[in-house]
Amino acid sequence: MTRIIEIENLTKVFGDVVGVDDISLDVEEGEFITLLGPSGCGKSTLLRMIGGFEDPTHGRIFLDGQDVTNIPASKRAVNMVFQDYALFPHLSVGRNVGFGLRVAGVAKRDVIEKSREALALVGLEDRFDARPHMLSGGQRQRVALARAIVRRPRVLLLDEPLSALDANLREQMQVELKHLHTKVGLTFILVTHDQTEALTMSDRVVVMRNGRIVESGSPQELYESPKTGYVAGFIGSTNLFRSRVEIVCGAPMINCFGQSLIAPAAVASISGQEALFGFRPEKASLVSGGKGKQTNTLRGSLAEVLYHGQSARLVVDLGPDRVVIDLQITDVIGASGLPQVGDAVALSIESHKIMLLQDEVAA
Amino acid sequence: MTMASSNTDRRSRQVSLAAAERWSWLFGITLILGFLYLPIGVLVAYSFNASRSLTWPMSGLTFEWYLKLASNDQLIQAFYNSVYVAVCATALTLMIGVPAAITLDRIDFPGKGLFRKLILLPIALPGIITGISMLILFRAIGFNLSLEAVIVGHATALLAVVVTQVFARLQRLPQSLQEASADLGASGFQTFFLVTLPNIRTAVIGAGMLAFTLSFDEIPVTFFLTGRDNTLPMYIWSTMRRGITPEINAIGTLIVVVSIVLIFMSVLLLREKSGPKE
Ligand SMILES: Nc1ncnc2c1ncn2[C@@H]1O[C@H](COP(=O)(O)OP(=O)(O)O)[C@@H](O)[C@H]1O
């Protein structure tokens, strides 16, 4: 794998707002990388600096080893799919797609041929002569994609490309984007605030907050073993709690809202200190009424049941606070087998499923 | 039941109220239209009146005044002068105004707010002030009073109109269009001609037509800056001192006809662009 983009200490300040704060990031060739974070965390600004639409206040950007920090957008071998698609309303679909070739002085016949090919790639070859306003949202999205890849840029930038589509179409386009990425083999950098989108499509997710990178990793890494409380809470949901670690009979014990749990063995190394812990709702299980003496149980009363069809989310009141657990509804636990609100319940969580997290609680 | 019937009662009362309201609106609109167009109607009617005097009832139909126009060399010269001035002033003001509007829209520079206000100020300035100050300036730099001086004067006064119109359109144009163009490799020049201009074309044409009309019947600035040449409004104004003649009605009617044609053209042009939008 070769590095296609290297970002060094990139910072962008708008007046007294710091949009992007000292970010360094490498992107591998052919990677599908997603910048994920809440609105206003600086994702677009970072993407726009890579595209050349925003001048960095500090820092440098390298493309294929070359410093492109001061090279204008028109001369960078990267293309962008804009959030509003930015299709030229006065040009036909075909001419929109061919625009980049036309201004580069490519012969007219080749422009038409390559535009047709690019449109075929997104399944719109029959709309060559249509005007953008005659297309549906999803079709416009595809035209914008075709237009951005027709010149085979080194990197394709996508700023919330699916946010304007309705839910069904969005899901379908996620799959198509992923396919397109495989088909054209380009490097994709996508911006989104939607964690599902990020997990579904990306090879690597970069989670951002307040202009900084909090954590990055593959979707599995970020979901299964997040390093920070922020990511644990932002991607999927996590029951978070703080506790001191104490060694009792050789095992590290922690306290979850007043009840003791055995922490994973590795936690013993920070005995005596306070730390942030968490467990995913689906990693805990319900202990059926009083049967057997389970270790690592939390006892409380059932405060709420949210039924989702194939699963149900139970909100359990532990006294000082509440935790949630997700249960798969199987033949064994039918929907009717769920406990009633107000019932005393016990839930069990295996030690190795408790995560030790770095101290940044989701805001 | 009772509830429902009282409901329908109320609805029918609302309907009749609405009807009364509609009639009073129609009446008001008729009044306004009459106020706007009656004078023009009178002008057109008297241009075909056989008698020289402007008395009611009119005394018969004639084309005499139109024939007289055709042989009035002074008037024809004044008409040509007006067209010359209006065409050149419009072209000049568009050539300066469109780039100025784009600069205002796209480029941030210190003092931008002040620059914007300064460009718009001449709209509020009486023509007589523009005329006098230009006269003084032209005298000072030794620029002869002439139709060309009038052109420069008009272009200056009209700049505000063009900049305002084009700037308003640019503000509604998504910034991302120009970014997309640059992203696809277009130079600033290519972006202007291939993306920006086609999307503000109708605003440019509209502003141009407005500028043309305003320049065509402008008197105060023209009065100070023209040398011995007469423009059409100046000619009309000077002959009017000897009383309203039927020829004036005839030329007025011709101007009305040409204006209507221009308005239709601009409406057609505007529709061609924005018709199928959404
Ligand atoms: N052109 C700008 N001028 C001033 N502030 C800006 C500008 N663009 C972005 N910002 C600010 O920078 C921060 C990051 O914005 P942005 O990158 O658009 O966030 P995101 O795309 O993650 O929602 C926000 O606080 C935003 O208000």
Ligand SMILES: [Mg+2]
């Ligand atoms: Mg954004």
